Structures are given as structure tokens and as C-alpha cells.
Amino acid sequence: MITLTLKEQPNVPLEAEVLSPDAMAALANDAIRALPVYLGKKLCRVDDFFAVEGEASDELKICGDARKVKWIGRGMTCGRITIVGNAGMHLGAYMTGGAIEVSGNASDWLGGEMTGGLIRIRGNAGGQVGAAYRGSRIGMKGGTILIEGTAGLEVGMRMKRGTIVVGGMVRDFAGLEMRGGTIVLLSGAEIRTGAWMMRGTIVSLKPIPLLPSFLYASTYNPTFLRLYAKHLGTLGFTIPYEEQDGAYQRYTGDTSIPGKGEILIWKSVKA
């Protein structure tokens, strides 16, 4: 286990893609300390900002309020990162494997264009979760992002595959231009969910306002959701699916494209 404890809060964001198992797994302690991080455009060392214990491990623990530390776990392929505290923007962007867990909050662009691996945020996340970076046609292509708290704008924008689960409320444009994959909203969303959606599934356990270009199809209990319920159950999230408890209202859209996506909204029998 390599433990990095933030000792100095950077005054401008730190570009710290070296904080990843791929970069550190083979390194001795002093080599880890000497790894480059950029304070703005100024080249610094990891140990200018972090106390470093341990070496040569693919398990990293980062302690402290690292909300201004960007690109942690960028492109990682294996190993674990545990952040006790908050994390900055682009956490786990481009990752292809391994796991990241954050006890506090994450910032914007969580898991941007990732293709595999698992990210779990106990607190809240920002906007553009699993999204395409500006200009890219496709966002995340695989992997799983779990957020127990809230998330911001454009969650899953242009995602193509993979699963995003958000326990708390999300803001506007969840699933914007979605091309595939699954977004599960346990607490619903604000407005314009699924705008320009081409394919994919947005599941909301709470009623949400829908664009007029989403058209009601039917109410049913889709079998595939039972598979997701089982999978998410092992990850600590519960979604309902039994007929005795309720059913999902299926809305097809975004018909303005025309898209082949769906928004499934849970309607409990008790409602």
C-alpha cells in the first residue's frame, strides 16, 4: 500500500495523473516522491504536496481534501485507489481497469471517456460524469460509476456503454446525446433528461419531467432490469422490479433525432 497524505493545499489545481497504480506500482519510495506534478504550469514533485509512505504497490491511498488535485487515476489499467477525503476533476478519466473509491466528494468529469473499471463515490459528484470531452463523439465506453450522493449537469453525456448509478438527485441534461449504456437515477433528475438521446436506457425511480419529444410506450416489468437489479445489489444499490411492487413506464425517445432510447420511470403500486 502506498499512502499519500496531502500536506500542502495547492493554491491552483494540481495536474496529478501520476497518482495512479500504473505509474507507481513498480517504484521505490524516493522515486514516487520525485514524480512530476504540475502546479498550473510549474513543474513540481509529488512530495512538494504529499507525504509519501510505502512503495511498489498497486494499491494507493490518498488522504486529505484533494478537491484541487486533478486527473487522479487517469488512464489506469489495474490496482486500487482509495481516497479518504475529496477528489478533484477528471478522477479516473480514460481508465480501463482497476477500482477507485472516494469517501467524500468528486468533482466534474468523473470517469470521463473511461472504458472499464469501477468507480465508487460515497459523497457527491460534479457534472459530466462518464461524459465525452468537448468535441469527442463518444463518452464512456465501459465500466461502472457508482455515486451515492448527487451529481451535476450532463451525467453520461454521449456515453456509449457502461453503467452509471446515482443515489441522489442529478441536474439537467442527464443522458445528453446518449448512445448506449445505462444510467440509473435513484432520486430522479431535474430537467431535459435524455435530450438528443440516440440509444441506451435511463432508469429513474422517481418521476421526472420529460421533454415533449419523449413519447409514452407502455407500462411493464422488463426482464433485463432483474439482471441489473441483481448486479447492482452486489454493489450496494437496490432497484425495484417485482410486479407486486410496481412497474416501469416506458418512454421512447428522443424522437426529435429520432432516437431509439428509452426512459423507464418506476411507478409504485402504492402511488
Place this chain on the structure above:
Amino acid sequence: MIRITGGKVYDPANGIDGVVQDICIAEGRIVAQVDGGRTIDASGTLVFPGGVDVHTHVAGGALNFARGLVPENQRVARKFMHGAKLRSGIGGMTPTTFATGYLYAGMGWTTVNEAAVPILSAKHTHEELHDIPIVDKSTLLLMANNEFVLDLLEVGEVERAKHVVGWLIWAAKAYGVKAVNPGGVAAWKWGKNASTLHDPIEGYHSITAAQIISGLAGIIDDLGLPHPLHLHCNNLGVPGNVSTTLETMKVLEGHRAHMAHLQFHAYGGQDWGTMRSEAVAIAEAFDAQTNLTCDAGAVLFGDAVTITADGPWQHLLHELTGRKWGNLDVENETGCGIVPYVYSDRHIVNAVQWAVGLELLLLIKDPWRVFLTTDHPNGGCFWRYPEIIQLLMDVDYRKEQIKKLHPEAQKRIVLADLDRQYTLSEVAIVTSAGPARALGLSQKGHLGVGADADVSIYPEKPNNDGVLFSYPRYVLKGGEVMVEEGEVRGTSEGREFIVRPSYDEQIVEYIRPLFDKVYTMSFENYPVEIERLRRPEITTCK
């Protein structure tokens, strides 16, 4: 002072074809002899005059708009890190300014002609060109959709039009005149195009594309500009446009002209499903009309970004492909369209396009009249020119690539029947000597005494990637070593070639009130002050 010794010199302008001889340099020029100074051991190398790119898009408003449209390309492009000698930059398909200079010089190209500049944003272009290190530059001014000029040509006031054109060239501090889709971009302001040469342009009473072409060609000949009318014909990219191109050549009879990216104008067929190569017909007509030069505008498989003033064509490309599209209007003058694109060897049309560029380079008999370009970044990136040279020089390799094409595409091209292989001398002509001569830059493109000391020294045997010319051992610009073993060792500011044609200064009395009436800019801000160009060099008009 430098002596380059032991290399095989290729200087076709001076009849030298692979002779081992010394090249001596002093004070930035080739001289007959030097005493002392540095000696570069060039044994085992080919010594070429620095490359001259006669048609490329590297600076200005359209380029910058394109850079902004494709942030996803910038993210994955080659990075140039700031260092003691280098400024930072991004390569890729729309390189940033500093990177453009490093990339060209890194390949052995030392003179670059920015092929499309609107007068309205010429200041911006010059600023960006100034930031491009090492290489010398020139610019071509967009004129064939300029409403002042079209209005005058329409009513037959050719003389006045000539003075307006002369004034505009000097106002923009340009080197030559560019015509893009004559009348078509003016029609685009009405949502239309100019697909025929002899029908009136939308928004005008009677003027036709043919009249714009012959009118401008005549004016340029009259003004004695060193480079003739540089023409991007109507109907670029459209299946069957061979007839438009042949007709355009007829309209140009009696005039000098340079036909830009001729590959995009050499298609037969009636529609996308039947599109085929008509390079044979084009080459034949081109060979016969000896007043014409052209550049290939060859396509390479892979990513590209199409950037052109041909607004209506770009809109069509966007509709065809669904790719994102940017369109800019340049008031009263021209427009521009940007569509990022990928040329795929699986795609029959792209395969035909790839073949046509090579066919033109192989069929056109006189290498002094056809030049190597990709219409960067429209057909492919300029830093991939060595790939085209390989295809021209190695017939077996070329035929291997043809076999990989879709069988249907192979039926629509003649490339497989062409066995010609470019010699090193011919390569030197189409990449340097020929374009320099066509541009009227007499100190470029050769290694005779008095020439600018722009010398590119390539290893005789290809690099690990098997491609000759991709990795010069030395590149000298103005007599200084800029690139050594693939690394930029020094940089300098290049010069900008401009012309000052003769025209009646009184013409400003005609221009200014019109300008005030129709432009949103104030007239004082329109012309580019000479002080804005750091190292201008005026080439005389005849």
C-alpha cells in the same frame, strides 16, 4: 559559412541530377566557394533544395475556426513542449502556429504558400504567419466572390476592376490571387451555388462563373503578378465534375493559371454510386494547355479536416456524412466551411480519390507543371507528404496498396495500369523546383549560386519506417542549420513574400464610399499596415 560535402545533389533547375558535389553557403545564400566555416559531411545522403508547398492552409481565420471545432483532435495530437529553443504547440491536422513551422522544417520544407486569405481577416493571417518559425511564407488573396470585383466585372468595367484588385492585394499585403468556386460562395450567401460556368450567379443579374474566371485571369496577367490566377474550380468534389474542369480549362485559354488540388476536380460518373476517375481525360487536356500548372491535392487514408472557402460544398459534405460542420460568412468577400472527415480505404469513393491524386501525378507528362500537395488539411496532413513520395517512387509498393482497395473501386481507376516510378530528380521538381518556379520565387527551389540557402539533406537509405524523405538528417534555412537528426536545433523568423502591383492610387476614392456603405468595419482598419509584417520582401511584378 558552411560547406556541405559528399552528398548527392539533386538540383533539377540547374540540370544537376545526383552528382556528388559541394554546396557552399555564406550569408544565407548559395555561393560558389567558401573558405573556412563549418563542414557538414553529407556522404550517404541526398541533397535537395528545401521543399516548397504551393498550396496549404496553415494560418488565419478559417484555420483558427477549424482548430476550435476539433478539440478532440488537439487532445490526441503530437505535443511540442516548450523548451530552450522551442515554443510549445500542438501538431495533428490543424497544427498551432509554432508547431506548423517545426513540422514543415522537420520534414525539409522551407517555403509555404498559405492558399486562402480573405482581405477582411488578412491581419489575423499575417499575425499567425509571423508566429510560424523557420519557413518563408506567401499568401493568396480570395477574390472570386468579392462583391466589389464581381459588380465591376458584371458591367464590363474591367480596367477599374484591375485597379481595385491591385489596391486590394496591396491592402492585404498578399502575394497572389486565389479564386475559390467562382461565384459559388457569393451565391451561397443566398443558399445557392454556382454549378455551371455560363449561368448567372444567384444575387447577380448576368455575371457568370466563366466571366469571373476569365476576368480575373486577365487582370492578373495585366498586373504582371509573379504567380498566375490560382483557381479552385467550380463543382469541387462532385461526381462528373470532369466536364466542369475541362470547360474551365477552355475558359482559361490564352491565360496563365494554376489549377489547385486538381484531384478533387477529376471525377467521372453521374452520382456517388458511379463516381470514377477521369484523371486520364484531365491529364490529356492539361498536357495540351501549356499555360497551366497545377497541384495534385492528393488524398491519404486517415483523418483529415476539410477547410475551404467553398461554403456550399462543405454544407453538402456535412449533409452527406452527418459530421459536424462549421460555416463562416466573410461579409462581401467570401465564406468558409469546415467539416472534419476521415478517408477510408474501405469506402469506394475515398479509394477512387486516393487513386486519382496519384494518377494525375503519374499521367501528367511534365513534372514542372504538377506539384505535390494534399491541399492540407483537406486531403491529408502535410507531414505525410513522404508517404505520397513513396507511392510515386515504388511501383511495387503502390500496386500492393491498390490490391487492398475495395474491388469495385479498383474497377473505377487506372492506377494499376501505371508503371511509372518517379526518379529522385522528379521528386525534387514536384516538391521544390516546380512550385518555386510557378510561384515566381526565383531564389527558391534550386541550389545555384545566389539562391536562398534552403537545403534539405536526406539519408540515401530510408529510415526504419521504410519511407524515404520522412526524416532529414539536416535542414538548413537561409544558411542556418535548423534541424539536425530530427531535432529542431535553432529557429528563425521566416520572411513573407508580398507583391506591390501597379494600380491607380485614385481607385481608393471609388472603394472607400462603397466600403463604408456595405462593410461593418471602418475603412481605416481595413488595409494591413506594412509594419505588421516583420520581414516582408516585395517581389516585383512584371
Place this chain on the structure above:
Amino acid sequence: MTGERGASLERRGVRVVDTFAEAFDMCAARVLITANSPAWARTAALCMTGFATSVIGCKVEAGIEAELFPDQTPDGRSGASVLLFGFDAAGLANRLVERVGQTVLTCPTTACFDGLPQAAERVIVGGLLRHFGDRFQSSKFLEGQRYWRIPVMEGEFLIQETFGVQKAIGGGNLLILATDQNAALAAAEAAVDVMRKVRGVILPFPGGIVRAGSKVGAKRYKKMIASTNDAYCPTLRGRAGVTSELPEGVNSVLEIVVDGLDRPAIENALSVGIDAACRPGVVEISAGNYGGKLGKHHFRLHSLLSEAST
């Protein structure tokens, strides 16, 4: 086939011949069918495994391996697992597409999953049946597997894209030689009851039992692939051209055929089956083989018996 008769052992007064069953390499798939209720899962499974007794005439051998509880299925509903056996993966793939398409897709409330997730070789089933959706279908990719959702009038049919196939063994068998038809049947039914509980095997013939065991080829009809095993037909004792293999006192013979995913499964099934069949009225338990020349899997009855008795 001949029953090579050597020394024999006895179990509860029944002679167990020292011979072996000869079985063959086959290719198998396992399909998990789930539905709203055990009854509907069973209905789909029965329909899917109908007309699947022998690869020779039916192109595939199939049967219900087990009924599954909700906690044993991917979607947490009641289900059934079905095993199918064919000559090769390509043929099996075609049979899967045909059978799932005509009998599971069409059956109310069902979904269909792969039961051999560890199998390295995969065949495309849902990936072909998806076309029934006429481009209105969609898919989900979860934990490395693609599932197709096909819109149907009833709602939505869910099927996994690929199914695993593996090497398997077909044609394990027992012969029950009894004093009369009732005794043979009672013994065979008793055997089938316990054999059905074994995982990894199916008994493809009707009720698990073959009343018309066959021999390879025919003596009189040149082009027949198989014909009645005259050496074991009680009514043909003494007939010219027949060398009867039947011991004295045998008036009816029934065969049980077992296909299994691997050797242990078949051994298990055969040994519990032999034991259950050793009952009053049964003279002898034997097995069919071809002298060991055709199939490479041999199950010696005496080895199975010693296992069962321990």
C-alpha cells in the same frame, strides 16, 4: 451391438454382466429458461426438447436437466435447465437458434440464458434471433455479456447473445433384461427416477427409456442407418439368421440412454441407475457396445457397480 458377456456380479439377485457401454464424443450446450412460474418454464422446456431423441433422426438430442429455483437463475425467476447434444458446435448452434426461436421465444413470460458461462467456445444464438425484432430490438451489455431485448406483442423477450458449447459424451446406456414387459418397465422407471436427479445428464428418449434399441446398419435393407437389435428381440429367439444374446427367462428388454456433459456425470447416472434397476423380475443388467471400435468412452458396468456399493 453385442453385449460381451464375461463373468458377472450380482446385486439383489440380478446379474450384472461384466461388459461396458460404449459412448461417443459429442458437443453440448446448456440453456436456462426462466419464466413467471415453474409451470411456464417447464412448458417451454418440454416444447424445446420435443422430438430430440436421437441425433440420427432428430439432428439433436435434448432433455430437461433440472428444474431451477429462483435463486438459481440469472434473473431470479423460476426456471429449467435444458441440455442439448449434437455432433459439432456449428450444428448445435443451428439447432439452438431453431429450437429457442420456435419454442422459447414463442412461449409466454420466458427469458433465455446461457448455462455454460465458463465455456471458451461460444455460438451465436440471441445474436441471430434478434433479427425477429425487425430492427426494433435493442441490447444491453452487462458484466461482459450481451443480452438482446426483442420487442414482442406480450412485452419483451430477453435472450443472451452467445451460448457456450463444450465437449460432451453421448450414448452412455444400460440394458434391462427382464422376465416380462411390466417388470422391465418398473425397473426402468425406477432407474430413470434416480438418474434424472443427477446434474449434467439427460435421458433423451421418451420418459428416458428406449423400447426399440437398435443395431448399426441392417442385415436385409442395404441403406438403413440403424435397425432393430434382433439379437435382443425376445420374439426372434430361434429365428433363422438371428444369433440371440438373450439369456433364458428374458421376455422383454428396455434400454436407457444417457448423454452427459462429462464422464463423472454419466458414471454417476449409470451407477445409481443400475442399482435402482436391480429389482424383482429383472434377470440381467447389461450394456451396449460396438466392440469398443466406434466410441472412445467406455463405461464398465462392474466398475460402476463397485462405486455404487461403496
